[in-house]
Amino acid sequence: MIEVKLHDIGEGMTQADVLALFVQPGDRVNPDEPLVEVQTDKMTAEIPAPYAGVIKEVKVEVGQTISVGTTIFLLDRMSQDSEAEVASAVETIPVPDTSPEINIKALNEATSDHVKSQVKRTMASPYTRKLARENGIDIEKISGTGPAGRITDQDVLNYEKGKRQQGLTSESPTQNSVEKNHSEAKPTTIPFKGRRKQIAAKMTQSLLTIPHCTHFEEVDVTNILEMREFWKKRNASISATALFVKAISISLKEYPIFNARLNEEKALIELHEEHHIGVAIDTPDGLIVPVVRNVEKKSLISIHNELKELTAKAQENRLNVGEMTGSTFTISNVGPLGGSIGATPIINQPEVGLISFHKTKKRPVVNEKDEIVIRSMMNISMSFDHRVADGATAVAFTNRLTELLEEPKLLLLELV
Structure with a gap:
């Protein structure tokens, strides 16, 4: 047997x-x-x-x-x-x-x-x-x-x-349950299982294990938006997320401590040479994180196309194990959802860091000439494992990332 x-x-x-x-x-x-x-x-x-x-x-x-x-x-x-x-x-x-x-x-x-x-x-x-x-x-x-x-x-x-078309479609059990509960003045319930329950367990484990510290920064993304419009007019659309992923990879080259994992059993911090970037995606069944592998070796167009394909698969629940595991750093681009100006994201254990990109808003800022100008500003939130890195290193990392995002032409120097 x-x-x-x-x-x-x-x-x-x-x-x-x-x-x-x-x-x-x-x-x-x-x-x-x-x-x-x-x-x-x-x-x-x-x-x-x-x-x-x-x-x-x-x-x-x-x-x-x-x-x-x-x-x-x-x-x-x-x-x-x-x-x-x-x-x-x-x-x-x-x-x-x-x-x-x-x-x-x-x-x-x-x-x-x-x-x-x-x-x-x-x-x-x-x-x-x-x-x-x-x-x-x-x-x-x-x-x-x-x-x-x-x-x-x-x-x-x-x-x-x-x-x-034949008039044979019956109401779903869930709908019947909701209507019955409503008619009986009882609260509607949602089963706490599946992906929702698994996410809860993983987030709880991360918070109980990792001493989180979150660093906030604001970024002027006006030049990025202008560059994307320039590309669109030439039928070469590149998503903002693809640019964020590439900028993260370049920053990780200079600050590899955030592309690492802590091996407590061996008392070692293991630095990863490959940049496998997880991108959090909201789906009807809950949050899921497909992975773009070896970002350090890929062009912006390759990253954009891969992200597009992974997002479609995530929405249809067609991702395989290899497309969802092995990330070394994670990002969450919640800006397109609207309304978010900051957060304290939970690290995707056993990674060391996670960055959230928030809503972009036009607002008046003072430039280097002390002039008030209208710019497109975006907030970012970086959570990191305080066992592995200190605040000063996190600030240096986000400063480098901010530089690349505010002057996207600098990305070209890293692509040659």
Whole structure:
């Protein structure tokens, strides 16, 4: 008997929520066939079968939060001889003749129970399954148009559209629950689980472990905005976030103490040579941090394009583990959300620093000639691990970053 357990599917992952079970006791499965869908603080993933066999027992329930190492299924592994017999049965299904009655009989006799179960099992990505659940759709009822009958996102949307046109779409359980609570004058509740719960655990751990210190600065980004407009007129749009990421990388070269991690067990501060910059993105399911790798080697256009792709994947919950782990420094650009002039951001442990870029506002400032001029000003907040760096070093780091952002032409000197 094989125990199928929850393994670590992401950096630092300790637990996950069970979103969906794809098999039940008695089902036969193939190697690498998805058995269960789980959600961590970073991603949604499927746990596959390690071997061919029969599911003997399901040890968890949908909605349950489980820790790494928890047994999810008991699998009775199929012997190699049995696997070969099943494969042979699949390969030797006869070509049916012209009689419909004979065709069905021949197919039923030649197809093993294992093959039948595989025909019924649905192939779809975790995001596609989630899309179906959110629309109250039984994914087993959808015919897939993808390779080998795989169900695509568009298949789900088309099915939902068809139900709506036929007047069959029912209200979601969540909506019914909200209306019922409202009618009974009870408070509406939101489940505290999944990504929200995982984020809470990680933020709590960071605050309890790292002595945070936050440094604030204001930056004149007028020249950056003018340069972006110049590029746009020449069909070369570069996002402000891409510029921030590159400026951070250049600053980290000069102040590598903020591109590090503290190894308390070995009593060492480990400095990273690579700049893997995490960019916090707000999604419907909560905050997520995809990573732009080796920023120190990439052009502004490459960074911009990669950020655009990662943001789209984050919004659709399609990021893989490699795209969400291994960051060495994190930024949060909350300016586009509006209304934010400052914050005390929580460090993405085990990193040493995190910078938030806030809302840009036009306001009068006094220039070097003692003249009052209108400039576009933005505040930044830098939180750092006070065990690893001191305030003076943080000020020097943000001064260098401010210089690069206020005079973006200086970035060009670092790109040659």
